[in-house]
Amino acid sequence: MASTAWKCFPCSRRQLRLDVVLQCGQSFRWHENDRGEWLGVMSSRVWRLKQNDTHIYYQVYSRGTPHPQKDLETKCSPKAASKRHLSGAQASQAGQSKFQKRSHIQDHHTQVTDDALFQQHEAKKEIPDFSSNSQPTTFSKAVSEDTKEPCIKQEPQETDDTHLIAVLQDYFHLNVDIEELYQQWSFADQYFRKTASDFWGIRMLRQDPVENLFSFICSSNNNISRISSMVGKLCIQYGQPIAEVDGRWYHSFPAVAALAEVGVEEKLRELGFGYRAKFIAKSAKYIMDNHGEEWVGSLRHCSYEEAKAELMKLCGVGAKVADCVCLMSLDKAGAIPVDTHVWQFAARNYLPKLSSAKSVTDKLYQEIGDHFRSLWGPYAGWAHSVLFTAELRHMQSKKSSPEKAQKKEENPKKKRAGKSMTTAADVVEPLKRVRSSRRK
Numbered sequence: 001m002a003s004t005a006w007k008c009f010p011c012s013r014r015q016l017r018l019d020v021v022l023q024c025g026q027s028f029r030w031h032e033n034d035r036g037e038w039l040g041v042m043s044s045r046v047w048r049l050k051q052n053d054t055h056i057y058y059q060v061y062s063r064g065t066p067h068p069q070k071d072l073e074t075k076c077s078p079k080a081a082s083k084r085h086l087s088g089a090q091a092s093q094a095g096q097s098k099f100q101k102r103s104h105i106q107d108h109h110t111q112v113t114d115d116a117l118f119q120q121h122e123a124k125k126e127i128p129d130f131s132s133n134s135q136p137t138t139f140s141k142a143v144s145e146d147t148k149e150p151c152i153k154q155e156p157q158e159t160d161d162t163h164l165i166a167v168l169q170d171y172f173h174l175n176v177d178i179e180e181l182y183q184q185w186s187f188a189d190q191y192f193r194k195t196a197s198d199f200w201g202i203r204m205l206r207q208d209p210v211e212n213l214f215s216f217i218c219s220s221n222n223n224i225s226r227i228s229s230m231v232g233k234l235c236i237q238y239g240q241p242i243a244e245v246d247g248r249w250y251h252s253f254p255a256v257a258a259l260a261e262v263g264v265e266e267k268l269r270e271l272g273f274g275y276r277a278k279f280i281a282k283s284a285k286y287i288m289d290n291h292g293e294e295w296v297g298s299l300r301h302c303s304y305e306e307a308k309a310e311l312m313k314l315c316g317v318g319a320k321v322a323d324c325v326c327l328m329s330l331d332k333a334g335a336i337p338v339d340t341h342v343w344q345f346a347a348r349n350y351l352p353k354l355s356s357a358k359s360v361t362d363k364l365y366q367e368i369g370d371h372f373r374s375l376w377g378p379y380a381g382w383a384h385s386v387l388f389t390a391e392l393r394h395m396q397s398k399k400s401s402p403e404k405a406q407k408k409e410e411n412p413k414k415k416r417a418g419k420s421m422t423t424a425a426d427v428v429e430p431l432k433r434v435r436s437s438r439r440k
Helices: 078-083 087-098 115-123 161-171 178-188 190-196 209-217 224-238 264-270 276-290 295-301 304-311 319-329 340-349 352-356 362-376 380-391 393-398 402-417 424-439
Strands: 005-010 038-042 045-051 055-062 110-113 241-245 248-251
Touching (some): 178 362, 319 362, 319 380
Antiparallel strands (some): 005 055, 005 110, 038 045, 241 248
């Protein structure tokens, strides 16, 4: 098998934790393999990501790899492939390219080839020189011609590293200093300060608006695992194949036009979408009939209130789904989606009167959002996401921050070193508890 080329750029875990951000319910296109690498699709590419304490490492696989069934008879003919996806592919590419926003990035990168050398690089915690005179560090490994397969892309295909890092930095909003925001929120809110100490590096993604919208239409009365399954089915059924990585085919998210075609609702019902099939088909048709492919992305240029109101005209989109889309793809950092988890921590720690309410009325929904916007400021939606993540059951294993994890590793040594030393408190406190229980 051909060697794979890892490239990296500086980013600490306190700024971004992939293992939390990619599975806390923002996006449903990522999964972790047994090597701790994250694979997913964004910007019409397949990405493989991993990180250490100081860097994000990435590989990229571009569209062009043949589909094993659809392209076999044409021997990877691009012309034939385009004919099989008439409206969906063209509209998707046009829409995605128009809404790309590039952030300021470093002009130099480090390239690491071969997993073994990556481990050496990580173990030594080498920090590349990113000065203006530095050159990319390259670790090369010979590849036998016998390992190459015709028409199949074994390695990341793109070499425009500046552009690729820009895509990553845009997707993860890395132009925003999350540590500074944590400090501001912690100063304003004691409960946030206590909770956030266990959940550093949580930030909002800047997703493709169309993918984000239809993914959250699937979220109605659903869990993360099932939503991910539905989104995967949407992509396989109506998206385009991009590349095969580790024996698995990855597809682009469908264009709105593809989801608006006749027969989509019936097909999605067959695939197990239930009543959500109607929501997806009707919303897609409404968008194409009244606006066009690029409309969802254009809402980035509207005010928060206007964008939310427009989204709520769609079938199956209520206040919570609209706020999710505003927050996660339309640059509305003050949007506060209110669901059961948010309701619970709001009632428990901020607005006790919510405990007696029987349901979340429109008035209470607005009151909760306004309270948090007043408390946390312009990036209130980001702060809300930290507390939301802390409420998720499957996130409890991620609870310790990098600093606390390091202390835990050091604690056993301290205990062993002081094992023979018994303090007065070690004896007195248990005796007090025994005497107290006897009196009772």
